[in-house]
Amino acid sequence: MTWVFDNLDLIWSLTLDHLRQSVIPIVLGFVIAIPVGWAAWRYTTLRGPVLTTIGLLYTIPSLGLFALLAAAGVPLISETNLIVALTIYGVAIMTRSVTDGLESVDPATRDAAIAVGYGPWRRFWTVDLPLSGPVLLAGLRVTATSTISLATVGVLIGQSNLGYLFTNGFQRRIVPEILAGVVAVVVIALIVDLLLVLAGRIAMPWMPRRTQTRSERSAARARLAGGVA
Amino acid sequence: MSRIHSRLALAVSTAAIAALALSGCSSSDPISGGSETSAAPASDTIVIGSQAYYSNEIIAEIYAQALEGAGFTVERQFNIGQRDAYIPSLEDGTIQLFPEYTGNLLQFFDPDTTATSSDDVYAALKTALPEGLTVLDQSPATDQDSYNVTAAFAKEHNLTSIADLAGIPNLVLGGAPELETRPYGPTGLKSKYGVDVTFSGTADTTVDELVAGNIQIANVYSADPRIKTDDLVTLADPDGLFLASNVVPVVSTSVSDKVADVINKVSAALTPEGLVALNVESTVDQKSSKDIASAWLAANGPS
Amino acid sequence: MNVFAEAFAWIFSPDRLTGSLPLPLAVWQHLAFTFGSVAIAAVIAIPLGWLIGHTGRGREIAVALSGAARALPSLGLVVLLVLLLGVVHKTEAAVVAFVLLAIPSILAGAYAGFEAIDRTVIDAGRAVGMTEWQVLWKVEVPLGLPLLIGGLRSATLQVVATVTIAAYVGLGGLGFFIIQGIQIRSFPQILGASLIVVALALALDGLFALLQRFVVPRGVAGRGARRPRERSGAPTAAAAAATS
Numbered sequence: 001m002t003w004v005f006d007n008l009d010l011i012w013s014l015t016l017d018h019l020r021q022s023v024i025p026i027v028l029g030f031v032i033a034i035p036v037g038w039a040a041w042r043y044t045t046l047r048g049p050v051l052t053t054i055g056l057l058y059t060i061p062s063l064g065l066f067a068l069l070a071a072a073g074v075p076l077i078s079e080t081n082l083i084v085a086l087t088i089y090g091v092a093i094m095t096r097s098v099t100d101g102l103e104s105v106d107p108a109t110r111d112a113a114i115a116v117g118y119g120p121w122r123r124f125w126t127v128d129l130p131l132s133g134p135v136l137l138a139g140l141r142v143t144a145t146s147t148i149s150l151a152t153v154g155v156l157i158g159q160s161n162l163g164y165l166f167t168n169g170f171q172r173r174i175v176p177e178i179l180a181g182v183v184a185v186v187v188i189a190l191i192v193d194l195l196l197v198l199a200g201r202i203a204m205p206w207m208p209r210r211t212q213t214r215s216e217r218s219a220a221r222a223r224l225a226g227g228v229a
Numbered sequence: 230m231s232r233i234h235s236r237l238a239l240a241v242s243t244a245a246i247a248a249l250a251l252s253g254c255s256s257s258d259p260i261s262g263g264s265e266t267s268a269a270p271a272s273d274t275i276v277i278g279s280q281a282y283y284s285n286e287i288i289a290e291i292y293a294q295a296l297e298g299a300g301f302t303v304e305r306q307f308n309i310g311q312r313d314a315y316i317p318s319l320e321d322g323t324i325q326l327f328p329e330y331t332g333n334l335l336q337f338f339d340p341d342t343t344a345t346s347s348d349d350v351y352a353a354l355k356t357a358l359p360e361g362l363t364v365l366d367q368s369p370a371t372d373q374d375s376y377n378v379t380a381a382f383a384k385e386h387n388l389t390s391i392a393d394l395a396g397i398p399n400l401v402l403g404g405a406p407e408l409e410t411r412p413y414g415p416t417g418l419k420s421k422y423g424v425d426v427t428f429s430g431t432a433d434t435t436v437d438e439l440v441a442g443n444i445q446i447a448n449v450y451s452a453d454p455r456i457k458t459d460d461l462v463t464l465a466d467p468d469g470l471f472l473a474s475n476v477v478p479v480v481s482t483s484v485s486d487k488v489a490d491v492i493n494k495v496s497a498a499l500t501p502e503g504l505v506a507l508n509v510e511s512t513v514d515q516k517s518s519k520d521i522a523s524a525w526l527a528a529n530g531p532s
Numbered sequence: 533m534n535v536f537a538e539a540f541a542w543i544f545s546p547d548r549l550t551g552s553l554p555l556p557l558a559v560w561q562h563l564a565f566t567f568g569s570v571a572i573a574a575v576i577a578i579p580l581g582w583l584i585g586h587t588g589r590g591r592e593i594a595v596a597l598s599g600a601a602r603a604l605p606s607l608g609l610v611v612l613l614v615l616l617l618g619v620v621h622k623t624e625a626a627v628v629a630f631v632l633l634a635i636p637s638i639l640a641g642a643y644a645g646f647e648a649i650d651r652t653v654i655d656a657g658r659a660v661g662m663t664e665w666q667v668l669w670k671v672e673v674p675l676g677l678p679l680l681i682g683g684l685r686s687a688t689l690q691v692v693a694t695v696t697i698a699a700y701v702g703l704g705g706l707g708f709f710i711i712q713g714i715q716i717r718s719f720p721q722i723l724g725a726s727l728i729v730v731a732l733a734l735a736l737d738g739l740f741a742l743l744q745r746f747v748v749p750r751g752v753a754g755r756g757a758r759r760p761r762e763r764s765g766a767p768t769a770a771a772a773a774a775t776s
């Protein structure tokens with residue numbers, strides 16, 4: 001572990017680079033996924049094909065995607081390439097969450113909004129989107145974790161981030177260096193996950209703190225069934 | 230309803246600001262320390278690159294600290310990767326200085342070259358480089374591809390040169406995946422020495438695979454300390470399969486003479502044994518490039 | 533489109549059958565790693581997920597551990613394990629890394645599948661006298677299959693893309709061509725190899741889609757039909773999000 005203590009400044013500067021290279025794609029992926037996911041939800045005939053195709057983007061191997069982007073004009077050895085690739089992966093994961101989230105909004109609530117006179121734009125921003133929040137948050141957490149972990153592959157196209165600790169450590173046969181990299185990535189992912197959970201609580205204070213237990217769900221269902229009758 | 234709206238807006242804008250803030254704080258150099266400014270009237274900023282190879286990074290860091298000591302501002306872009314990836318950056322001037330190896334670089338620009346000796350290769354390289362690029366003095370230090378076998382294997386088959394491999398069955402050659410296509414790879418072995426090998430793309434596990442016996446011949450860089458520590462035998466290359474490959478700084482022609490002076494002094498002081506010693510400090514002593522470079526400059530620096 | 537033509541030319545060139553790694557062998561290695569890793573992960577994750585889903589306990593821990601496992605960078609893990617276990621065991625090292633990658637999705641699919649089952653159905657099973665084991669095998673497992681298969685599907689797709697990393701430690705697979713292609717800067721090669729991986733993913737995805745449709749017991753609402761709109765669709769949607 002002395003290696004770790006001797007190289008804390010290196011690890012820290014790599015961590016900052018890594019955060020930058022991860023946060024931008026997470027935000028961009030989220031923003032792009034919203035209209036795409038909405039379109040897939042709205043036009044139900046397209047939903048299956050669109051979601052499947054977009055989901056399959058995630059299976060393009062990262063090295064292959066970097067090369068594809070290079071063929072399309074983004075220089076292979078550039079941070080732009082990494083960020084665009086990570087954004088595409090983010091959209092691939094997030095779109096389905098957007099669609100599922102919009103699907104999960106209680107139709108009765110939507111009907112009530114229409115009845116009160118909300119236009120489609122206002123309905124989307126004040127009813128549909130907020131109420132799909134929990135599902136969106138779940139998807140965003142997966143996207144964030146995935147992106148932070150995947151960003152390490154950027155080292156293979158010369159981008160400095162925590163992935164450098166893997167290739168450099170492997171070449172020099174320094175196990176603590178590689179271990180430090182793995183631990184750092186996991187820790188950052190967990191911290192970002194925690195921040196997202198907190199952000200979710202601030203943005204959606206009405207969301208139940210923990211998922212309901214089975215008996216609570218049955219009880220809720222029974223109440224609903226009884227109430228409507 | 231408006232409360233939900235404003236909470237959402239608050240959360241989103243916080244995230245956006247955080248993202249922007251983080252994108253602002255960064256260091257484009259992977260090695261800590263950044264570019265230190267000096268009191269002397271700073272001339273241009275020099276951008277130095279390195280390969281994704283720890284030994285090359287040490288040399289680049291030595292260049293960087295030597296230039297910083299001479300009053301320059303240095304920006305590091307290390308760990309770029311393959312030659313095919315960074316040469317364009319050198320050609321268009323995004324990077325101005327790069328530690329390279331004469332033989333491999335010559336083969337990159339002129340695959341059909343017949344030069345093999347150190348001086349021939351250096352002269353041929355000077356003419357083969359494209360417009361805007363040139364090389365400074367080459368260093369006595371070498372770090373070239375070489376074929377190695379274990380000491381036991383060499384003893385068993387009485388091997389001193391690559392030619393002695395001819396006729397031995399079931400030979401597997403290991404190295405980076407690109408070796409399969411290189412002129413000094415399996416095809417060169419066959420045409421120059423009549424040696425038949427199958428190839429295995431072992432990349433950074435090459436030496437381990439050799440020691441474990443899964444491959445019989447390994448392409449190991451000559452400055453790799455593991456040749457000594459793992460008791461490997463480097464096979465002689467009388468027919469010049471490999472070109473001599475000395476450490477040489479590649480620069481864009483626009484760099485000043487002062488830069489050339491500083492770097493030439495560094496190159497002259499770097500010996501083959503010295504380079505191996507640097508690599509040992511990195512792998513065995515596990516020191517950082519920054520520390521290794523400053524120690525070397527303190528011992529060998531400009532008088 | 534020219535780039536794609538070159539990539540196809542690369543794929544179908546007779547040269548692909550010679551050289552250090554014939555293409556068919558690389559595809560076979562790639563699939564072997566994928567199926568092997570997913571199978572091992574399934575053996576670990578499915579019983580665990582069923583246990584969590586059946587008893588309703590341990591869900592938070594499972595979710596937390598899955599989240600942490602999802603954060604593990606595969607490249608770092610492979611490299612670390614190869615150094616720790618030694619190059620002689622590099623196949624095992626890579627498989628461990630892929631198994632860790634696959635477990636979260638399969639685990640989530642297993643317990644989400646059970647959670648999505650209407651409690652009244654379970655109660656009905658108990659009411660007609662089924663033992664706990666019978667409830668598990670005759671009711672929960674069959675009804676939970678669609679989501680479980682969804683989890684397996686998701687895990688397989690992730691692994692098939694990540695196996696390309698195995699080449700970094702010399703284990704072959706289609707990643708070899710991608711890495712070599714980057715080193716010699718041959719776009720047709722990089723693109724060609726990537727397209728094959730994507731094709732494999734498409735094929736596997738299609739297989740799983742079929743499986744998901746036909747493994748549901750006859751007569752159950754999920755088979756082939758659109759899932760009917762439930763009063764509160766949130767649990768199902770959240771389950772789907774968890775398995776992706």
